Amino acid sequence: MTSCKEVSDLLSTSLDTRLPVSRRIGLRFHLLLCKMCSRYQQQLKFLHRAATMYTERAPRPGDAVAVLTADAAQRLTQKIRESR
Amino acid sequence: MTALSDPDNWVAEHGDYLYRYAMMRVRDPAVAEDLVQETFLAALKARGSFSGKSGEKTWLVGILKHKLIDQVYRARNGMQVEDIALIADNFADRFDESGHWRAEIAQWSDPDLALEKDEFWRVFEACVERLPPRMARLFLLKEMDGLSGEELCKALDISTTNNVWVMLSRARMRLRDCLEANWFTGRGSGET
Incomplete structure (x- = not known):
């Protein structure tokens, strides 16, 4: 039987690419019997969903990732003018 | 069919959006x-x-996406050593000799609620930042930009797609642990 250690990698990889049939069958069988790996799977899926949402989130005050400063905007405008 | 707007308005129109898009990935205002x-x-x-x-x-x-990938590629030199350590790491402490989890994977209470909280996103950002730099890059390029295995190999100069998947698996495990420690069992989640 596939070990939890292998399963943890397979669960991650199954988010990125299609696993070969034999791996998928081994994975499904393991998950049927293993509560810990099933939880881990739920948590990886949550992480995947969160990462996707993170991209689409509108900026909030206090975010580390902010907007252009007035100076930066000025510099960019200047550059565009010079290059036209 | 629409035409482009006057480039004089580009900064006002798209500047913040593009800057934010880049900042989420490179985390350096100057870059x-x-x-x-x-x-x-x-x-x-x-x-x-x-x-x-x-x-x-x-x-x-x-x-911008192309510029980002170029930038990752330019910054990649001499970083491959890190990959070897990251792949070899193999979660040695997470599993026992027979490959079973050493510690219990706890059930997270109401993870979907977390997604609605600003504080959760600050923890999320901090956890991504705590990853080794290349791992963070890889994770973001994959999850945010949807690059394929081949594209990731090229951008980060990783030898095989298999190594890409293994590094992503390590990145997710670390993020998972960080979120658990700082949100799901830490101060953030309980008090609502």
Whole structure:
């Protein structure tokens, strides 16, 4: 039987690419019997969903990732003018 | 079919959006500003090839994406050593000799609620930042930009797609642990 250690990698990889049939069958069988790996799977899926949402989130005050400063905007405008 | 707007308005119109897009990935204001500048200048040059099929913003983001991948590629040199350590790491402490979990994977209470909280996103950002730099890059390029295995190999100069998957698996395990420690069992989640 596939070990939890292998399963943890397979669960991650199954988010990125299609696993070969034999791996998928081994994975499904393991998950049927293993509560810990099933939880881990739920948590990886949550992480995947969160990462996707993170991209689409509108900026909030206090975010580390902010907007252009007035100076930066000025510099960019200047550059565009010079290059036209 | 739409035409491009006056480039004089690009900064006002798209500057913040592009800057934020770049900042989420490179986390360095100077580098992000440079990337936005390169994007605008490349867009000026390529103005003639704008087909109008995808709006102006989408077109600019497409250019920025290429600039980002170039930037990752330029910054990649001498970093492969890190990969070897990351892959070899193999979660040695997470599993026992027979490959079973050493510690219990706890059930997280109401993870979907977390997604609605600003504080959760600050923890999320901090956890991504705590990853080794290349791992963070890899994770973001995959999850945010949807790069394929082959594209990730090329951008980060990783030898095989298999190594990409293994590094992503390590990245997710670390993020999972960090979120658990700082949100799901830490101060953030309980008190609502």
